[in-house]
Amino acid sequence: MDTRVWAAYMVESIPERPYSDLLYSISEVELIYQDIKTKSAFPAVIKTKCKMEQSYDNSIHMEGLVFGAGCCGLQTTFQMDNLDEARFLYDQLVNICPIMLALSAASPVHRGYLSDIDTRWPVLSQSFDDRTDEEKGQKPLKNDRFRIQKSRWSSVETYICPEHSQYNNTDIVYDKDSYEELKNEGLDEALSKHIAYLFIRDPLFLCSETLDQDEILDIQHLENINSTNWQTLRLKLPICNTSTGWRVEFRPMEIQLSDFENAAYAVFVFLVTRIVIAYRLNFVIPISKVDENMSAASKRDAVLEEKFYFRKNSFSGCHHDHSFRRLQYTFGPFTDKSITEIKITKPGQLKTKDGDDFCQMTIDEIINGNVEFPGLIPLIKTYLESKCEETDDETNYLTNSYLKLISDRASGAEPTTANFIRNFVTTHPYYQQDSIVSDIINYELLKACAKKSNGGIK
Structure with missing residues (x-):
């Protein structure tokens, strides 16, 4: 489908969903940034079902889906060898999403106001939220089937590997009929719940040319549902009669101002996937803590001011082979924890003799390391050293330049795009x-952004 046609369907279909008030309301997307002379209440015209009303508060009101749909993001997709590998990678990237959202923050201004958030995510989440009052839990269920905790645009709801089920410590709403059908066809509980969760929402549109199809060979109907659940990650199915296999789409990052920055973020996430697969690293924490991380990620200057739950012992899933021995040689004290006795205390908490396997860290500590965790970049550099004979000097230099940008953004040596924009204003x-x-x-901000895009501002 033509992208413009698809976008038009989105704008029309989401607000017009039966019993949804989205067509008649303006989302209070975020608080205004409180500066010295900022008014305590801003006027806004609120459209209701019956009339136009005047409202005064400290929120930035955005009328219409386009304020979310018009936001830009940087998304990367990684193809795996098989479904098991794709599921493993998916789960390991769940908690990387809020880290990269904060690290790539680039959206502090909305509708002509300086906001108190740094990313587009809250705007997207509210502008694509077509839940009814019943689904939100504001009214008793009468016309709808479920109480749904999150918007269509939200963080991941559940891990999809059976071995990580104990970390799904929030209530998972899913379509029972879809779940039973999937289970009867041989899918395990974790994957069945993931797919059945997608079917708690109505489809937004149907294409007349794809109504009649061979569902054995064509997955368009499933993709219609899958592609209108906008989570931080998406498990993408193989395409029949092509070489396209199981893929994981990484969706949270903000677009940057220059090609170099965008390449740095894309390459960094790619290298994270490589160390996850090569070393079988374990970044899984309770899903409720991931939700807390997502809330923190959009806050003003979160990359420096907020702390995020992250796993201390990421080596517990490592295979004890030659790659693990390289890790032991480089990160001895950290890898020694991988053989610590592990026991499950209750759902959602995995503990070792040393206590919880996760704690709060700054993004600098997660990216560059601390006494508890070696850091993603040191792990990546160890991986790259093992591959140095396969790459030329120019590639190594460019890769190290990318890693330096990410490292500097995490430490604060280099400002995020959001910080650059906010400081300019x-x-x-x-x-x-x-x-x-x-x-x-x-x-003049646009001119400065254009100059930075062309390498004129460092």
Whole structure:
């Protein structure tokens, strides 16, 4: 389908869902950034089913789906050898998503106001939220089947490997009929619940040319549901009669201003997938803690000011082969924890003799390491050293340049794109310390962004 046609269907279908109030409301997407002269309440015209109303509060009101749909993201897709490997990678990337969302933050301004968040995610989540009052739990269930905890655009709801089921410590809503059908066809409980969760929502549109199809050979109907559940990760199915296999789509990152920055983030996530697969690393924590991380990731300057739950002992799943011996040689004290006695205490908590396997860390500690965790970049560099004979000097230099950018963003040595934009606005001579991004500030900000895109601002 043509992208423009698809977008038009989205804009029309989501607000017009039966019993949904999205067509008649303006999402209070985020709080205004409170500067010295910022007004305590901003006026906004609120459209209700019956009339236009005036509202005063400290939120930025955005009327229409386009405020979310118009946001840009950086998404990467990785093809695995088989379903088992794709499921393993999917689960390991679940908690990498909020880390990369904060690290790539690039959206502090919305509708001409400086906001108190740094990413697009809350905007997307609310603008694509077509849940009814019943589904939100605000009214008793009468016309709908489920109480749904999250918007269509949200973080991952469940791990999909059976061995990680104990970490699904939140209530998972799923379509019981779909679940039973999948189980009867031989799928395990974890994958059945993941797919059945997709079917708690109505389809947004149907294409007339694909209504009649051979469902043995064509998965268009399933893809219709799968592609309109916008989670931080997406498990993508093989395409019949092609070489396209099982894939994992990584979706949370913000778009950056330059090709170099975008390449750095894409390559970094790719290298994370390589060390996860090569060393069988374990980044799984309770899904409730992932949700907390997602909430923290969009906060102002989260990359420096917030802490995130992350697994301390990431080597518990390692195969004790030659690759593990390389890790032992480089990260001895960390890998020694992998042979610690592990016991399950209760659902959602996995403990060792040393206590919880996860704790709160800064993004700098997660990326560059601390006394509890060696850091993703040191692990990547160890992996790259084992591959140095397979790459030329130019490739190694470029890869190290990418890693340096990520490392510097994590440590604060290099500002995030959101920080760059926010600082440009607040230091502009025409800024009145009132959270308003005027036309002239906006124009000159765009010129500065264009210059940075071309390598003119470091």
